[in-house]
Amino acid sequence: MSQIHVITTINGDETEFLCEAQETLLDVLRDHLDLTGSKEGCGTGDCGACSVIVDGRLVCACLMLAGEAEGRSVETIEGMADGDDLHPLQQKFLEMAALQCGVCTPGILVATKNLLERNPNPTEEEVRYWLAGNLCRCTGYDKIIRAVMDTAADMRGAA
Amino acid sequence: MPKDEYQSRDFRIVGTRPVRPDGIDKVTGKARYGADMTAPGMLWGAILRSPHAHARIKSIDTSAAEAMKGVKAVITRADFTYQPESASLADVLDNCMAGEKARYDGHAVAAVAATSKSIARAALKAIKVDYGVLPHVTDVDEAMKPDAPVIEAGRVQENVPEGYSENVTGRSQYGHGDPEAGFEKADLVIERHFTTAATHQGYIEPNACLAQLGADGQGEIWVCTQGHYMVRNTCAGVLGLDAGMLRVTASEIGGGFGGKTHVWMEPTALVLSRKAGKPVKLVLSRDEVFRATGPTASSSIDVKIGMKKDGSITGATATYRLQAGAYPGSIAFLSAMCGFAPYDLKHVRTEGYEVMTNRPKAAAYRAPGAPMAAYPVESVIDELCQKLDLDPLETRLKNAAREGTKASYGPTYPAIGLEATLKAAQSHPHWIAPLGENQGRGVACGFWFNFGGDTCVSLMVNPDGTVSLSEGNPDIGGSRASMSMMAAEELGVDLDQVRTVIADTASLGQNEVTDGSRVTFAVGLATIKAARHAIQIMKERAAMTWGIDPEAVDWRDGAAHPAGPNAGKFPPMTIKEIAAIASNTGGPIAGHHEVTAEGAGVSFATHMVDTETDPETGQVKVLRYTVFQDAGKAVHPDYVEGQFQGGAAQGIGWAINEEYIYGEDGRLQNPGFLDYRIPVASDLPMIEPVILEIPNPGHPYGVRGVGETSIVPPLAAIANAVSRSSNVRLTSLPMSPPKVLAAMKGT
Amino acid sequence: MVTVRLWGSLGDLAGKTEVEIPATTLRELLQGLEETYPALKPQLERGVSVSIDGKIYNDSWSTPIREDSEVVLLNRLVGG
Secondary structure, eight states: OOOEEEEEEETTEEEEEEEOTTOBHHHIIIIISOOTTSOOSOSSSSSOTTEEEETTEEEEGGGSBGGGGTTOEEEOGGGTSBTTBOOHHHHHHHHTTOOSSOSSHHHHHHHHHHHHHHOSSOOHHHHHHHGGGSOOSSSTTHHHHHHHHHHHHHHHHHO | OOOSSOOOOOOSSTTOOOOOTTHHHHHHTOOOBGGGOOOTTOEEEEEEEOSSSSEEEEEEEOHHHHTSTTEEEEEOGGGOOOOOSSHHHHHHHHHHSOSSEEOSTTOEEEEEEESSHHHHHHHHHHOEEEEEEOOOOOOHHHHHSTTSOOSSTTOOOTTOOSSSOTTEEEEEEEEESOHHHHHHTOSEEEEEEEEEOOOOOOOSSOOEEEEEEOTTSOEEEEEOOSOHHHHHHHHHHHHTOOGGGEEEEEOBOSOOTTTTSSOSSHHHHHHHHHHHTSOEEEEOOHHHHHHHSOOOOOEEEEEEEEEOTTSOEEEEEEEEEEEEESSSOOSHHHHHHHTTTTBOOSSEEEEEEEEEOSSOOOOOOSSTTHHHHHHHHHHHHHHHHHHTTOOHHHHHHHHBOOTTOBOTTSSBOOSOSHHHHHHHHHTSHHHHOOOOTTEEEEEEEEEEOOOOEEEEEEEEEOTTSOEEEEEOSOOSSSHHHHHHHHHHHHHTOOGGGEEEEEOOTTTSOOOOOSOTTOIIIIIHHHHHHHHHHHHHHHHHHHHHHHTSOGGGEEEETTEEEEOGGGTTTSOOEEHHHHHHTGGGTTSOEEEEEEEEEOOOOOEEEEEEEEEEEOTTTOOEEEEEEEEEEEOSSOSSHHHHHHHHHHHHHHHHHHHHTOOOOBOTTSOBSOOSTTTSOOOOGGGOOOEEEEEEOOOOTTSTTOOOOOTTGGGSSHHHHHHHHHHHHHSOOOOBSSOOHHHHHHHHTTO | OEEEEOOHHHHHHHTSSEEEEOOSBHHHHHHHHHHHOGGGHHHHHHOEEEEETTEEESSOTTOBOOTTOOEEEEEOOOOO
């Protein structure tokens, strides 16, 4: 099977890979690049566990072909912390116990980071609708929503 | 030496809310779940599944698949050369790989291992299966009829009366008194028929494993499971291997809720690996998770309750028919035990029927059997309250089981917490908050047993005085945090001095699955006792150093202190000082505890919910939700609250959205998260958790399991709220908009 | 002698819902039940839980039982 050669930027690093035409960005992240922080919960764009940011836009990595990453900038959960400095959302999720099993957590963190970049002062309803594409089966969302609202307030205070 | 049973005490660490030790890995994407592991030379596995609900497998031609480049193994049932003796293990085997016939849409019939996912998928398409389609039945009531297609003959237990098809494999009956005489005394008797749909646990991480099995019978499995010892024992039993030759390591687990207390495809991965001579990774798709891993049972239920005008219940009966799916053994007996457990009844009788159908084998789902047991009972009690103009909380209090009550399932209750949850609900501001148009408030109670079971813990005091704790239960919601907290509490050291890991099956003795809300109770109990064992050894070491009797040494604040006549004669020796000279005083220091924990202590909850019903669309919106539950002692309150909130959310999904939908062809029509809709963030309000602490006498810290009870009350609580907001009584779950609208329009 | 209460459908097989078994431990109780009431054997082999004075036991054979203990047989419990 002929492979496609792709040059892209992942978490700030120029990255090259070969992929099959039908492979998704999620396949390549997980199976070729060992970036297993993005999870496959459904493979059909319904659960959001594979949420990544491509050129500033939130996408499900399972719905994007890897070949489409050519020339783009991809941000994954692995790029969210700066070394051992956690992003304020990551820190708040820990402090407020906004995760149980943790498998949806990477997608939810990536999605909410993107939300706060667009809207630093979201209402509870806006957070809930923004996260409506990120399924969590453990928490009932309560502590997640509180952690996001709290982080947004902290970040506004710090800005 | 502290006593084994509960003693009231002031806690230093237990009851606080520290950051969990596995947290950073989980917020940075480093935590390794089932599908995140690879091995050198690894192949990708894939499973071919039956498109028919019920079909004889006449032949399977794998030759074209085997000839494909990159395909390293193709297996069918013929490659499972060992036939287990026990019926239950034979069922597991047949469910993992169909033998003579496919019993449900999605039943595995063949599997491949190949060098890439795409080759594996292509190879599945090259396998030719010749099916002889058989009549099927997916509805529980239809399956009971004498002329129903029989899934497997010869499995009927001695307790089943005549007159049913052979799909009815078991019956259990509980109760006492004479319900018919009780109904005579009632001012109002209501009898209703209810149905609930099958719902899936809906864990976000699909089942996944990485397996290796050599010709010498030695194997390794990396797997997301609620119990890696269960995986080891079951795989060994199904394949005729020695359990000691299989080493199973539990990955991080992305949710389970009972669905990962079973083996679905791990033996398949092992057989593929044995045939190919390489490690095989097998990851189910979401479609496969829905079609072939067990949802909970759907049910058909009749409930009859009599009540006096003063609210006292005079008699009660319930018949629960639960579908087990394609193999015998369901949970109707648990429904029969749990349905009326919250109430003090003179006359009560329940029956449970286990029914096979052409659906995937039903699995445990959070308090298995209890949600569908409570739903009709709590609905009818609420309807009686409405018709007799009674307060639903007062009426429940009037009938509430308490210490000394003979439970509907037989025993006399010790101290229990139901009244406390009802009284907390009565005094909560939620109860008197105003409601708007089309809005209603519902309440319901729930009961669950909780378990203990086989448990092993080892606690090592390292040379620098830090502590390594090994336990054998996958951490599904923060249990490593709780174990570290209990160990640090007991040892008198700082929390950051203890690290807890989940040991593999070769490193610790047998452990029961992470189920039955058992871990914080049973593993916590073993952790405390392992710590006490280590303390005893450290006291002996200090005594030896001081040249005094070990009985004359106290342990407090993480140090040995000379006591009695020697008090003050020597400066205390800290755990670090004792650890540093361990080699000189008898060798490394480790405490351990192995126990089959009993006496878990039953659990009760009361839930309160406000809903609004849209009169145009029939959509039910949950506006406000409060959970009142007894935790015994909340070790880490954040994660106790999380269990309350998560269980409530799952119950809300069960009540309003979630259902397995089967077509006339017996195929599952909604095997994906788009059409099987679990609650999303915008569906839910905040869920307020109210933790009550009525200590469990069977645990040194008073801990009671909390994980499951929270899914029991929501089904009825919401049905009751909907009834009060829309003035219709729905008796079929889920209460989806079309059903609600039809009921409101009286059609 | 210990008085053992059976659940309804098990009582049907034994012919009564309360039976008397000479036993001082859980193991003696289970053995005594099987010997005295062979009809219960299939269910005992599938497994039972036993409530002794309000506390539920699944496995521990040496659990002591007093003459005046309240002993109730239950279907073997499972969890999720």
